[in-house]
Amino acid sequence: MSRPEFDLIHWIRSQVRDREPVRVGIGDDAACLRPPADRDQLVAIDMLMEGVHFTFPDATPEQAGRKALAVNVSDIAAMAGEPTAAFVSVALPKHRGAQFARRVHTGVIELAEEFNIVIAGGDTNSWNGPLVISVTLTGHPVGPRSICRDGAKPGDWLFVTGKLGGSLPTRHHLTFTPRLAEAKKLARMVELHAMMDISDGLAADLDHILTASRVGALLVADQIPLTEWALASTDGSSPLQHGLSDGEDFELLFAVSPEEGERLLAQWPETTPITRVGEIVEAAGCRIRYPDGRIEPLSPIGWTHSLDAEGQ
Structure with missing residues (x-):
């Protein structure tokens, strides 16, 4: 018997590969990360909703998935960081079917490859509502420290x-x-x-x-x-x-x-x-x-x- 959710997970797993700092990614009960020693760890989380952050048909499914990861990459960049591993959770509209789901994830995966990010896990559900995508992205600063909002000085x-x-x-x-x-x-x-x-x-x-x-x-x-x-x-x-x-x-x-x-x-x-x-x-x-x-x-x-x- 076909199990669409697991078919989608297996397809996603076939499209990505684990690499440092991800020791174990999609396919186990939890991901296993090995971050660099003595480095700050950055974590960005954004939830994007159809009708608020994108609409169809103005956006394609690929663009919706791409944007969900891109806004998190932008947050890591704002901390002068390097993104490493992404966790993607999606609430998929039942009426749009499996091909739509693959197209959404294709947008995520393509941007992840562009920035050398591992898709390390997440969750997939379906419901009778609109598309919702939540991405959690980890990273680390490229320099000795993270750049925050609280350091501006008079004269800058x-x-x-x-x-x-x-x-x-x-x-x-x-x-x-x-x-x-x-x-x-x-x-x-x-x-x-x-x-x-x-x-x-x-x-x-x-x-x-x-x-x-x-x-x-x-x-x-x-x-x-x-x-x-x-x-x-x-x-x-x-x-x-x-x-x-x-x-x-x-x-x-x-x-x-x-x-x-x-x-x-x-x-x-x-x-x-x-x-x-x-x-x-x-x-x-x-x-x-x-x-x-x-x-x-x-x-x-x-x-x-x-x-x-x-x-x-």
Whole structure:
């Protein structure tokens, strides 16, 4: 008698191979990892839901699976880390069938191979609801320590990678490449004081760094790098508002000393651009300076997860 869940697990197992630090992966009661000695261990967890983080048919099943792993790789990159092993749990809609399930996992597996990540376990269930994917990703820092949000200092320069705005309408959120290579290069070139990825929007995520570091910031409006879509948008929001609040950009936001910032601007070797967007100040809160010289408070606008009944 066919057992679809076990058929899927056997198929997934046939598509992946164990390697360090995974001693035992899919197929046993638990995975067995042997992490490097005397190294921080990083763990990132994200749950993505159909109707919230992706929709069909805008996304393909492969893109949904890919994004579920990619957002976790972005979190490990934000800690200046190297991802190692992923655990993928999926609630599959019964009405979409076995081929749909394989396509979702194909998206996960292909991105895992791209970043040398072992799919080491997880869980598979089916139900009458939408697709839900939860990924747990382990890793370790590429340098001597993890880079957290709480180390920004007054006088630091603030940088972002890439360009901001319009990730959802352009479907960039389904196809983005996590800035893992850029994070590794940054960790090896300079002393990073604080870093995180931009998932909820520049203004909202910068607020997390400011709160953790107990500092403030001054952004410079005309230095914030905007995508072509944001610059050409005619939806009623300004290009700057898109860059500050759209979210799902998955770029890096980081703080370094002015001396390190100068060196980065002079020697940055990657094709992904980095842009200085402001600086850290002592006074709490975030402010933004406009081209005409005005300085105004900037609230942490961006994506929020509602927990009330209407927002669920």
